[in-house]
Structure formats: C-alpha cells, structure tokens
Amino acid sequence: MKESEAPCCLGIESTADDFGVGIVTFNGEILANVSSGYVPEEGGIHPREAARHHAETADKVLGEALSKAQIKPSDLALIAFAQGPGLGPCLRTGATVARALASYIDVPLVGVNHSVAHIEIGKLETGSVDPVTLYVSGGNTIVSAFDAARYRVFGETLDIALGNCLDVFAREANLKHKQGMSLGATLERLAADGEKLISLPYVVKGMDISFSGLLTAATTLLRKGENRLEDLCYSLQEHAFSMVTEVTERALAHTEKKEVLLTGGVAANKRLQVMLDSIAEEHDAKFNVVPRQFATDNGAMIAWTGVLAYTHGLATPINESFVKLRWRLEKVEVPWIK
C-alpha cells in the first residue's frame, strides 16, 4: 500500500526478452515491479517470438502489478513506455499496450529511453547523483557521464554487447537457463572455480571496446575441448571485465567525477562489481551498483524515468509515439538534471 498521496505512474518495458510493468509514485516510491521473461527453447532471442510472448502475457503482468500496488487503473496519472532502443516487434507490442492504456483511462503518455532508464533507476536506488556509469547488458555496453544537458557516451562496444558475448559463449558450452538463474549467473558460478588464466584477445580502442574477437577465440578453444570449462569461463570473464573496467577508469580520469555506477543485467556479476570498486577506490570515487531486482530490464525504471520526464515538461502525444529502434543515449533530452 502506498504511503503517500502522490500520483502514480505505470511504466512498460518491452525492449527485448522481458515484458515488465512497474508502478512508481511521483516521489520515487516503487509500489510494484513485475516482469515475465521469454525463454527461447534454443538459441538467442527471436524478436517475433519474444513479441508474441509479450502480447500473451501483457494482461497477466499488468493485472499482477496493479494488484501488488493495490491500486485501480483509474488511480494512475501517467503511462510511460520504453520507446527505444530495442527490438522492433517487442517495442511495438509494449507501445501498443501503453497507448491503449493511456487512451482508455485518459492520462498522458510519455516515451522513455531504455538506456537513460537504466541509469536513472540506479541513481534512485543508490542515491548516486552525478556518476560515471557503466551500463552493461545483453544489448548494450556503454560508458557515459552527464555533461552539458545530455548523457554523453564516452565509450561503447564497437560490435556486440558484453552480455551478448557471455550469453553466446554460455549457449555454445550448452549451459541452460535454470530456474531463477540466468545464463550469465551460471557462467559466473563456473568461472569462480577457474584456476588457470588462458590467454585471449584483449581489445581496447581508445575508449571503445570490441568483444567479437574475444568471443570467437573463446568458442574456438571451447570446441577444441583441451581446457576445463571452468578455466575458459574464468578467462573469458577476466578479459571481458578487465576491458570494460579499463575504459570506465579512463572516463573517470577524464571527467574527474566522484562516483561510479554499475547498471544493467551484467551488473549482477560479483566479479565485475569487485573490479569497478577497485578503480573507484583508486580515484577516490564512490562505487554504487544497482540492486539485483532493478539490474535486468524492468518496468519500474521506465515508470520512474517517465515521472522525471513528465514532471519536467516532457510528454509524448499518441501520434508521435512511434518506437525508435536506435535511439542513442546522447540524443535524449534530460531536463531534470542540472
């Protein structure tokens, strides 16, 4: 039950394999955060199959979120949705639900950038104010910091995302999604038993990084079968995480900010947390990591970013609510940051 009389915003996340609904008050109190993940029978995310999953579960997830928050649809003052970046069919499904809901209960609609939302939920939950952020997930690997009215991208992947690199390797190694445990978590557990560091490509170009060569080298060694799987998982993690930590440290030295924030699905990895904590300490900065339930894609982060946007004069009329598949972080207006 919500404590304050503040208005509520319902946020819909559907950029990739998760369909999530979050309900957040305008004061930043999270009343509900429910999500349903699409698990492919084999291989990676098939956008159309994921979108079908979203359409089929939307009703159930919405209902569950409303009942958790103990409110009626008519109590909502705002609907937010992830407008991009992401997979087209998935985004469109979420947007359709959001438009329908907003017109049905006749409240404003606001489109939210998914990457900004990952940063904002991290700030809300950890109290971080002006961090250098490392956002790592299955679809994104971005080092950013706020400067002159925008989140500026200081470094990013030149090819695949960090989470994608780990997931593809995990699938090649026949690791399976277990109940409540992601592929990344399974890989992390195996890596913890690694003893031998196997040499793999380490690719940092300026502030940018590249994982495709690392993934190819690791999977080639895996197929040869001459190394323990634990050692390979360990070596893959150590190389990949060292690369992102190096570029985050470069951004930290460059911007001279005093906070480091780790967010996105891969933020749940303990080893990566330890590495980032180490560079934060080196530069007298405070290290924060987003809590696990808000690390992966979720509706609460969309709802909260929607609140920030709407209370600072932004809204998205339905006829401008088309999805933006490649909406870059630095193109997003963030008038709530001074």
Added chain:
Amino acid sequence: MDKVDSQTLLKKGAEASLFLADWHGRKVIVKTRFPKKYRPAELDEKIRSYRTAHEPQLMHESKKAGVPTPTIFLVDMKNTAITMEFVEGKQMKQVLPHVSMKEKQELCSRVGVLIGKMHKRGVVHGDLTTSNMILDGKGKIFLVDFGLGEKTREIEARGVDLHLMKRALQSTHYQFAEECFRNVLQGYAEVWGWEDAEKVFEKTREIERRGRYVDERKQP
C-alpha cells in the same frame, strides 16, 4: 642504469601516471604504468609490458613520417616506464574552444595532415583525442600517448582511428565537432589524395553504420 631524479606527479591518468623529472639537466616526462589491481597479475603484466615496449616504437615510426612526437630517452621494461622529452605547451583540448573558427579549422586541418602521414607510415594511434595533441610554444603540434596504437596497414584500423577522432570531438567539443572533423578529413586527404582518402572515409562510415550510430543507419 641512468638515473632519473626528482620526480613530481604531473597527471595520474587511467592507463599510466606521468611524472615530470630531471634527467642529465633536462626536463623529461617519465610515463609509468603501475600494476592494476583489478585484473589478474598475469594479464596485467602482459598488457603493461606490451604497451611499454610498443609505444616507443610507434612514436619513433611516426617521427620518421614527419609527425612530431616526444623523443624517447629510456625504456625501462622492469618498471614498465618510459622516459621521454617533455613537450612544453597546451593540450589541443584546452586550445580549441578559445580560438576563432578560422584558427580551429586551420589547427584541425593540420591535425588531419599528421594523422594522414602517420597512417601512411603504417601506424594507427588507437586513441586520437584532443587531449593527446600538444601545441607547443612555436606552434608545432605533437601527437602523444601511443599506448593503444599498433603497426598495421589495414584500412579497417585506419577507419576506426578516424572514427575515434570524430567521437572524441563529439564528446568533448560538441559545439563545433562537425566543422572540426570536416577539416581533419580535409587535411587527411591532402596527404593521401582524395581518391585514396575516400576509401578510408567510406570505412569510417561503414563502421558507423554497423548499428550503434543511429543517424548514419537507415531505419528498416
């Protein structure tokens, strides 16, 4: 072993620390790559040794191509430290915002010429930012910090190098990034000729189209 005296920390960067020191009565920079606690010691040593050994070679090659770089005096592999000439001047990052548009264009076009010459010699810098360019008192532009560079004649590597330059301008000098980058390309083409330069520029555009650079890619 030559002795380097009285070191004072000038800058603690992410990749290395720069000390100002005295070497036989000469002002020098000692660039030391200290161990990074976050990565495994084996990997850390490999990265630091590799960069310490390669950086001086790349700087030397560039100098031979007519690109001003600090002269190397000592390479200390045991301490992963390089002693080099101290170039007195200002970083391009500090200069650019305070000069007229005409001077910006002129400086950027000279930077483009330097990058062109360096690439022609088979060196890519790997970290082209306006912090890694120093304008000395006589108006000469030095390129520094070749730690992420490599010797390669691959067109892809050259394309990435120019892409990094563009990105650096956009993140640090977003008000006039476009005009500056246009002049960098102009200078580059002066060295290579437009036909050959265009092949590298096309590679840069291709890298941008790979998906993460929204404006350059058509919406499906």
